[in-house]
Amino acid sequence: MNTFGRIFRVHVFGESHGPIVGINIDGCPSGIRLTVDDFKEDIERRKPGAKGTTPRKEDDLPIIQNGVFNDHTTGAPITILFTNSNTRSGDYEKQRATPRPGHADFVASKKFLGFEDFRGGGHFSGRLTVCIVAAGVVAKKVLQHLSKENKIEVNAKILSIAGESDPEKGLQKAIEAKDTVGGIVECSVNGLPIGLGEPFFDSAESLLSHAVFAIPAVKGIEFGSGFAAASMFGSQHNDALLNTEGQTRTNHSGGIVGGITNGNELVFRIAIKPTSSTPKEQQTLNLETGNVESFSVKGRHDLCIALRVPVVLESVTAMVLADLMRVAR
Amino acid sequence: MNTFGRIFRVHVFGESHGPIVGINIDGCPSGIRLTVDDFKEDIERRKPGAKGTTPRKEDDLPIIQNGVFNDHTTGAPITILFTNSNTRSGDYEKQRATPRPGHADFVASKKFLGFEDFRGGGHFSGRLTVCIVAAGVVAKKVLQHLSKENKIEVNAKILSIAGESDPEKGLQKAIEAKDTVGGIVECSVNGLPIGLGEPFFDSAESLLSHAVFAIPAVKGIEFGSGFAAASMFGSQHNDALLNTEGQTRTNHSGGIVGGITNGNELVFRIAIKPTSSTPKEQQTLNLETGNVESFSVKGRHDLCIALRVPVVLESVTAMVLADLMRVAR
């Protein structure tokens, strides 16, 4: 449910408008240096404030409550909290009458029988991704700690926004249309050992996609050649093995064969839908009147949430890989 | 690893050229009628033999060893075995020298230190999907058993082969090119209750994609609008809610919002790469000579494995949904 991982396990908790959001990380090896400063760069990358992102700003200072002592991990669970200082006390009760399209409002109300915290998306809010970024910072350190030989580097970047390879152009489309847009983000990992991933249900792709679809707004994932593979010939697609280190001539496999990393660059892409909270007028059922009515979403929102996704994508990727590396061979 | 599910749990085991492959299903409710006949239709759908598929034929009679008594599930683990009667004793030792591109040969050898059963792909063989189909038959019955109101129907179909919406045309491409081809398969589920899926890490998409990437040759998955969403405006993409049953005007969400089923049709698509064992000459490293050499794959293989995937896709889908429905609310 709100837990991911077998040994390196991350638990996420909190709501958009509660006092805190946070994570608990179990199974982190002891002796890894970790301070508040380590989080700054990645948390900054996720922050709103840039063009096309929500003006809601949080300080987002990680409060390390447990599991770290004398600036090193202790082996006990690591608890990191973030306070929700910048919440607005909107008239949420009123907004409940019109479940927002694209949001979890309606399904949450059905699943939790009306008891869900509906303020600002509650537990479904993108706010919780700050916790994931924090977990990612730790996971990246664990990767380095467990990697005997190589430097493992996890990098994600925007491939396109609104179909434009230049993000600025894509964002301009949204601004001009007074609407929101989506995008495509690519993640690559270098320096991985051969052999991560387990046969059948815990293939590297299975675990990565499991974690990736926890990121709000993800609509698809593809590894290596991805959907394009469906139109290729086998002789084109196959990656010729070149040497005993596993290097291949091409990398249509995206660095995973048979569910197991093959020592080449791990590459995959994800599709992010346009932000559901568009400035445009929309229609939805009004639960009070029983009619389908026009309405507008209020509040501060991103025109393109994809812009903030790369660091979150790196984070879940690092979590998965760190967990896979905790099994003794 | 070779297990999937929290309550309704499937374990898969076996190798392509060992005596058997099989599954063990834990957490199946008691009292569900189950006989060998129930498996025939779906196992038949997976069978090779049609145009473009491997001529290797297995009887594929499920041997129900445990967990069924007087033609009903008992609540104890269900063990179903399939014998591997139609294996050919090829010169596998010799073939080891040239790890086949696109196959797990090389990574398996690295991960398992050369101890893997390399005959016919061993535990990585597509042969194991017959077990998944058997698990799917049981899962579909469990879905029906647990669904109080609706008839839940899981259907998968070929959307395209080699980029052609007419599968015959796509397959013809392969035959003409003396090569292999991939395809796209779509799965849809009707009759699901609102509320399946858990917040954050166990979103319905997370669980479905986890299971789907256990199917060999899958390169990507997308839900609802999928990758196309990345080029849409928010006002286009949002599905307007029409009534309190959750019906929406469009279904770009693919039946899942916030990770939770919303009562509309669940729709997702997967990309299948071209069969790695192409009749075409290829190159790979020869581990004995140390040179990259041309070689040809021997044996009986599918020109397009995608043709046999729909029933396997239905099966993993049913497994995930059956498990989600076993939590008491």
Added chain:
Amino acid sequence: MNTFGRIFRVHVFGESHGPIVGINIDGCPSGIRLTVDDFKEDIERRKPGAKGTTPRKEDDLPIIQNGVFNDHTTGAPITILFTNSNTRSGDYEKQRATPRPGHADFVASKKFLGFEDFRGGGHFSGRLTVCIVAAGVVAKKVLQHLSKENKIEVNAKILSIAGESDPEKGLQKAIEAKDTVGGIVECSVNGLPIGLGEPFFDSAESLLSHAVFAIPAVKGIEFGSGFAAASMFGSQHNDALLNTEGQTRTNHSGGIVGGITNGNELVFRIAIKPTSSTPKEQQTLNLETGNVESFSVKGRHDLCIALRVPVVLESVTAMVLADLMRVAR
């Protein structure tokens, strides 16, 4: 590791001398009324301060941070924190040289390579049981929420202290000897449905004992007749079935047969060792001198920790049962 449960899952975190200890509860149904007042009675029962218990007092006010809204559970993870206000800044560095017998000092240092938070026992401290009591309060409410018919009552009590059935007498032994003592605690549960527990590895006894041995200082557990059964005849031990509700003439089984609750009172006992921090002089290795030396434990400690165990035992018991009741049948 620091997580227990399949659906109703409890995560515990924190250290004795860090800023907080806490729990995160995943998988709690929505709509259960829950306020700070609900915790008072059970937390009071665990508190030190009575004769024979440590004079260290904490306010132990639960801070409910997430998962509760308008005084009801929301279905999202419930986070409850407790501040560690009453810590003493002893000279812990100095004490490290002499690992305390009966404590985790030495093994923690080995397992975590010297990086563990060693202050006051760190993550191994009995302080964390306040979190378990909080989880137990929620679990007891979940039991009631999921129980359709019966009122489920979980009760634990002291059976003996230092071998005396009158706890006061047992405690007097400790005071007179200027030493610490152990005791035996019994837990019983009434109103359980028939059928909780799963065949083989998740028998009711397996799950209960798993959770029980998380309580510090537990040395043994026995169900029903327990160790006495080893000296009984089968004809004595067997509980004759009396009616279709499952009532038996005797209850040597302790309410569990074949790993499954049988509708009779669930009864089990646990043994608690004497508090390791005895006022008496002891010997241990001095890591600085390399000699085995006499030393005395400093600080505020319980003469008999068993006195504070009953409410903790009820709590882990309720956690296990609540989880078992979350599986749909």
Added chain:
Amino acid sequence: MNTFGRIFRVHVFGESHGPIVGINIDGCPSGIRLTVDDFKEDIERRKPGAKGTTPRKEDDLPIIQNGVFNDHTTGAPITILFTNSNTRSGDYEKQRATPRPGHADFVASKKFLGFEDFRGGGHFSGRLTVCIVAAGVVAKKVLQHLSKENKIEVNAKILSIAGESDPEKGLQKAIEAKDTVGGIVECSVNGLPIGLGEPFFDSAESLLSHAVFAIPAVKGIEFGSGFAAASMFGSQHNDALLNTEGQTRTNHSGGIVGGITNGNELVFRIAIKPTSSTPKEQQTLNLETGNVESFSVKGRHDLCIALRVPVVLESVTAMVLADLMRVAR
């Protein structure tokens, strides 16, 4: 449910009177030599046939179906089957009317709504312990494989039968009384590294007791001083640390402190109840007549099942320890 372990995972399946019982072992490292001969000694130790045990004899030849190739583990799941050749086709339908005291007959019927395989105890039969013994053989090999330095030895022995330290005397009591008797079995493990076991919920005691209570007829477990600790003083109970290898002067802790192995001998004892199927006349409810009536159990049974438990106890112990050793540090 029927699965145990995080990485080294054992699944057990089958019924007493079905065609087979078996296990599936996931997460076993590759490259461990394993042949049918390796199982003989331990399977022989579990076999009935000795004085006081059931005359039902099975060949109990393990059929290794998967996961082993060229006499070595491959890293794929290991499937081992045992055929149930020696079943008697008794009039089980008739016996259903009188649920046997001490057996799962009644609770199984309630839990599985009458669909359970009731022949010979079905999935609840002690017959399944032959699978556990097979898993134990593999686990012992894994222990050795993963132990870098020491030889790890797991040994269990009878401490008493019917209260007599001489098993023959205890068994004689049963024969004279024409009844069944219980006993106490002790398990010890030497050569373990310091540091196995995880803080809080996955303490070494938690995991061991979880697995131990999967063995039918176990009523209690105690580690080191066990229940006797409840009557000891702290100064008596504490084990003085003697050197940096962790050796202690006494071993009241039983080799586990704070839930973590401390490098001393791991010692624990379990209580086994008298065999429920006593030759003595007993009473139970007759479901057909609705009266509590006298009846006698028919069939071949052990006078003292405890005699066959030691090798089973070693097996679950080895399973737990092998799993704990698969986490990379």
